[in-house]
Structure formats: structure tokens, C-alpha cells
Amino acid sequence: MAAGEYVSMSAQRELFEHQIALERRELAEDPQGEQKELASIYASKGLPDDAAAKLASHIMADPAVALETHAKEELGLDLEDLGSPWGAALSSFVAFVVGAIIPVVPYLFFSSQTAFTASLVLSALALLGVGAVISSFTGRSLMFSAGRMLFIGALAAAITYLVGSMVGVSTGL
Numbered sequence: 001m002a003a004g005e006y007v008s009m010s011a012q013r014e015l016f017e018h019q020i021a022l023e024r025r026e027l028a029e030d031p032q033g034e035q036k037e038l039a040s041i042y043a044s045k046g047l048p049d050d051a052a053a054k055l056a057s058h059i060m061a062d063p064a065v066a067l068e069t070h071a072k073e074e075l076g077l078d079l080e081d082l083g084s085p086w087g088a089a090l091s092s093f094v095a096f097v098v099g100a101i102i103p104v105v106p107y108l109f110f111s112s113q114t115a116f117t118a119s120l121v122l123s124a125l126a127l128l129g130v131g132a133v134i135s136s137f138t139g140r141s142l143m144f145s146a147g148r149m150l151f152i153g154a155l156a157a158a159i160t161y162l163v164g165s166m167v168g169v170s171t172g173l
Contacts, residue, residue, distance in 0.1 A: 005092035009085040016075075016082045023070050027063065034070065035060045041073050102126045127153040 106118035131149030
């Protein structure tokens with residue numbers, strides 16, 4: 001999963017860098033057209049045409065500011081925060097390791113049926129906890145986020161169980 005996240009984030013970052021390079025080239029080849037484009041963006045946001053033109057002219061006076069502004073206004077990109085493939089891979093790795101350990105730990109300490117029950121309980125509590133944490137970032141209610149996370153986790157477990165059953169894997173219960 002971490003390798004996939006690294007590749008995904010690398011490709012995304014490369015796409016963003018390509019878009020920024022295209023914007024840099026457009027600024028070099030047609031600064032007046034880019035200035036008009038920027039003025040049009042500000043006018044569409046409600047700035048009077050003359051103020052938008054003046055602001056665009058001021059921004060275009062500094063090539064670094066012009067590139068940063070065009071990247072943000074046209075592409076929705078922050079030049080300082082294009083994402084880190086290594087950071088994404090590490091966070092994905094840690095999340096999957098922690099997520100995988102929780103249902104397995106009971107099997108290290110208990111017999112089959114007890115371990116299965118403990119695994120279900122620990123997994124449900126972990127899913128509820130993750131959902132609760134997510135609610136603090138999304139503004140959704142704690143009950144909604146925790147319930148949604150539990151539902152999605154239970155659905156994933158059920159699908160995994162069904163696929164395992166179809167290919168002949170036994171749980172030993």
C-alpha cells in the first residue's frame with residue numbers, strides 16, 4: 001500500500017509540476033495575455049474591472065509572484081505544498097500496519113473463538129475511534145462519523161470474508 005501511495009503521489013506531483021511549467025512558459029511567452037487572464041479572474045470574483053486590471057498589473061511586475069498567483073488562481077495549486085511522495089508512503093504504511101495489527105493481536109493471546117470475539121470488539125472500537133477523530137476534522141457529528149466508519153469497516157470485513165469463503169479459505173471457527 002505504501003508503494004502504491006508513493007507512486008500515486010509521485011504521479012500527482014509530476015502532473016502539478018508539469019502544469020506549473022506550462023504556466024511559467026505562458027507567462028514568458030505572452031505576459032500581456034496572462035495579465036488580461038488574471039484581471040479577468042479577479043473581475044469574475046467581483047473586483048471592478050479597473051481595480052482588477054491594476055491588481056493584475058502589479059502582480060505581473062514580479063515574475064515569481066505572477067507564477068505563484070497564476071498557479072493558485074488558475075490551477076488551484078500552492079507552490080509550497082505540492083505533496084510529498086515519501087510522506088504519503090510513510091503515513092500509508094503506518095496506517096496500514098496499525099490497522100492490520102488491531103484485529104490480529106487477540107490471536108496471539110487467546111484461543112480461536114475468544115480471539116475471534118476479541119478481534120471483532122477491538123476492531124469495532126478502533127473503527128469507532130477513527131470515525132470520532134475524523135469528525136473533529138470534518139465538522140460532522142461524532143455519532144455520524146463513528147457510525148459511518150464502523151459500517152464501512154464491517155462492510156469491508158464482510159466482503160473479505162465472503163471472498164475468502166468463495167476461494168476456500170477457512171476461519172477455523
